[in-house]
Amino acid sequence: MLSTKKMITPLLExxxxxxxxxxxxxxxxxxxxxxxxxxxxxxxxxxxxxxIINSLSSKGFSTTLPTKPMKCKAVSPKKAIKKAKxxxxxxxxxxxxHVLEKLEPMFTESKKFKEPKGAFWIINGRxxxxxxxxxxxxxxxxxxxxxxxxxxxxxLIWHKELLKEAxxxxxxxNITGVINKEIKEEIKxxxxxxxxxxxxxxxxxxxxxxxxxxxxxxxxxxxxxxYGRDLGIWVSSESFTKFMDDFxxxxxxxxxxxxxxxxx
Numbered sequence: 001m002l003s004t005k006k007m008i009t010p011l012l013e014x015x016x017x018x019x020x021x022x023x024x025x026x027x028x029x030x031x032x033x034x035x036x037x038x039x040x041x042x043x044x045x046x047x048x049x050x051x052i053i054n055s056l057s058s059k060g061f062s063t064t065l066p067t068k069p070m071k072c073k074a075v076s077p078k079k080a081i082k083k084a085k086x087x088x089x090x091x092x093x094x095x096x097x098h099v100l101e102k103l104e105p106m107f108t109e110s111k112k113f114k115e116p117k118g119a120f121w122i123i124n125g126r127x128x129x130x131x132x133x134x135x136x137x138x139x140x141x142x143x144x145x146x147x148x149x150x151x152x153x154x155x156l157i158w159h160k161e162l163l164k165e166a167x168x169x170x171x172x173x174n175i176t177g178v179i180n181k182e183i184k185e186e187i188k189x190x191x192x193x194x195x196x197x198x199x200x201x202x203x204x205x206x207x208x209x210x211x212x213x214x215x216x217x218x219x220x221x222x223x224x225x226x227y228g229r230d231l232g233i234w235v236s237s238e239s240f241t242k243f244m245d246d247f248x249x250x251x252x253x254x255x256x257x258x259x260x261x262x263x264x
Contacts, residue, residue, distance in 0.1 A: 007021075007025055008021045008022070008025070011024060011025070012220035012222060013219060013220050013229065014080075014081065014084040014088075015059065015084055015087065015088065015220075016056075016059070016061070017221070018222075019042075019044055019048070019052050020052055020055055020056055020059075020061070022042045022044065023038055023042060023044065023049065023052050023053065023056060023062075024056055024061050024062065024074060024080075026038050026041050026042055027062055027072065027073060027074035028074045028077070031073060031074075032065065032071050032072070032073045033071065033072065033073070034069050034070070034071050035049040035050055035053065035069070035070065035072075036069070038053075053072050056072075057072075059080075059083070059084065059087070060075060060079070060080055060083030060084065060087075061074065061075055061080045061083075061084075062074055062075055063075060095217075095233075099120065099233060102240055102243065103120055103235075103237065103240060106237065106239060106240070107119075119235075119236050119237070120233055120234060120235045120236070120237065120240075121233075121234045122231070122232070122233060122234075123214070123230075123231075123232035123233070123234055124229070124230075124231060124232075125228070125229065125230060126218075126224070126225075126226060126227060126228035126229070126230040127226050127227075128232070129214070129216055129230045129232040130158075130225070130226070132214055132232060132234055133159065133206060133214065134159065134162060136206060136208050136212060136214065137159060137162045137163060137166055137208070138162060138165075138166075139208060139212075140166050140169075140171045140208040140209060141169070141171065141208075141209055142171060142172065142208075142209045142210075143171060143172040143173070143174065143208070143209060143210070144163075144166060144171055144172070144173045144174070144206070144207070144208050145174050145175075145205070145206070145207045145208075145245055145248045145249075145252075146173070146174070146175040146176070146177075146204075146205070146206050147175075147176045147177070147198070147201060147204060147205040147206075147248055147251065148175070148176075148177045148178075148201055148204040148205075149177065149178050149201040149202070149204065149218065149221055150177065150178040150179065150180055150183050151218070151221050151222050151223045152177070152201075152204045152216075152218055152221065153175070153177035153178070153179065153183055153187060154183055154186055154187075154223045155223060155224075155225050156175075156177075156187075156190070157186060157187065157189060157190065158225050160189055160190060163190065163192075163193065164192065167192050167193070172194070173192075173193040173194065174193070174194050174196075174248075174252055175190070175193050175194065175195045175196065176195075176196050176197075176198045176201075176248070176251050176252050176255050177195065177196075177197070177198060177201065178197075178198060178199070178200065178201050179195075179197045179258060184258065187258070188259075191259040194257065194259075195257070195258045195259060196252055196255035196256060196257050196258060197255055197256050197258055198251055198255050202217075203215055203216060203217050203218075204216040204217075204218060205244060205248065207241050207244065207245055207248070210238065210241055210242050210245050211236075211238050211241055212234075212235065212236050212237075212241060213234075213235050213240070213241040213244055213245075214232050214233065214234045214235065215232070215233045215235070215244075216230055216231070216232045216233075217230065217231045217232075218230050219231065
């Protein structure tokens with residue numbers, strides 16, 4: 001099997017998760033393989049292998065063959081990388097379109113009468129994104145809303161002391177995240193927050209006092225606190241932040257509370 005750390009890391013940055021990277025490397029090394037063979041080599045549960053194969057196929061990294069039992073094979077790295085590149089470019093184009101559709105009209109309108117109240121900035125790199133998150137938490141006076149993936153929720157634990165200080169100042173901290181058994185154990189140290197379980201999260205979102213917010217795409221979405229090519233869009237606009245908070249509140253209200261005894 002080819003799953004050395006050196007080979008897995010670039011695949012994570014192309015948008016695969018750790019299991020997908022392991023299965024793809026197995027297929028590259030084995031050629032055509034069955035789900036059972038992949039499970040035996042990688043140690044990934046047999047039932048989960050089918051889910052991973054389907055995901056790899058949708059991302060353009062593998063193809064399935066109409067055999068019994070079902071077999072699959074890797075798409076060539078050259079073709080797979082091109083597909084991943086096309087997907088990432090499309091994602092950035094959609095993100096750019098969405099942000100500009102919401103912010104450009106506000107900017108144009110406000111310029112007619114006075115200096116703009118809001119603006120947005122691009123923040124590159126996980127360490128810079130982390131600094132901005134810490135700054136937002138420290139400036140919060142009334143509430144902090146956070147929506148994140150499982151690994152991002154794991155990284156949030158590093159901000160525990162700042163979040164505690166905010167809580168002691170009377171700030172309400174509301175969090176929705178993707179929560180599995182492992183993460184649930186980890187986040188017990190954040191039980192002073194109102195944490196609720198959501199099914200899916202591709203990007204992360206943090207806002208304070210319905211005034212300022214940051215939308216983050218973690219690249220890759222792992223539990224490393226410092227290193228990553230994250231893309232953050234920091235927005236200092238009350239109208240945009242309130243717009244995003246409305247979506248957050250809808251998800252938060254419907255989500256199941258993880259620590260019933262936590263107090264807002």
